[in-house]
Amino acid sequence: MSLIAELEVRNEVLNAINTMDESRLSALLQFIIQYIRDPRFTPVLVPFTQTVLKHYGQVIGLSETVDTLLRTLRKKVNQEILAQEKLCQLKGVLDFLMLTNLNYQSENQQQSALPHSQPTASI
Numbered sequence: 001m002s003l004i005a006e007l008e009v010r011n012e013v014l015n016a017i018n019t020m021d022e023s024r025l026s027a028l029l030q031f032i033i034q035y036i037r038d039p040r041f042t043p044v045l046v047p048f049t050q051t052v053l054k055h056y057g058q059v060i061g062l063s064e065t066v067d068t069l070l071r072t073l074r075k076k077v078n079q080e081i082l083a084q085e086k087l088c089q090l091k092g093v094l095d096f097l098m099l100t101n102l103n104y105q106s107e108n109q110q111q112s113a114l115p116h117s118q119p120t121a122s123i
Helices: 002-009 013-017 022-035 042-055 064-113
Strands: none
């Protein structure tokens, strides 16, 4: 990962991937597929993967191996998108519950802060 990050910083990604043959491109795609959903590596791998796909977009359909790997990569990315959407929905539910709980606590504190009136004795 640090090598990819350094290539990004130096703007050398295209030079590094420019002359890959099918076997090297396949190995690179397998690496991307393995780590693309790992949150530790996603910030580095997403822009790198975009560059690789833009550069090698013209080879789609020329190699069954590369095409299969690209389909696998697409599935992984789609799975991550679905997982992130579900997490956002869950976060919305949790935010609502937390807000409801805070409102409930605030109302209880306000009621306990009110002076209690003493019952008056009628004669």
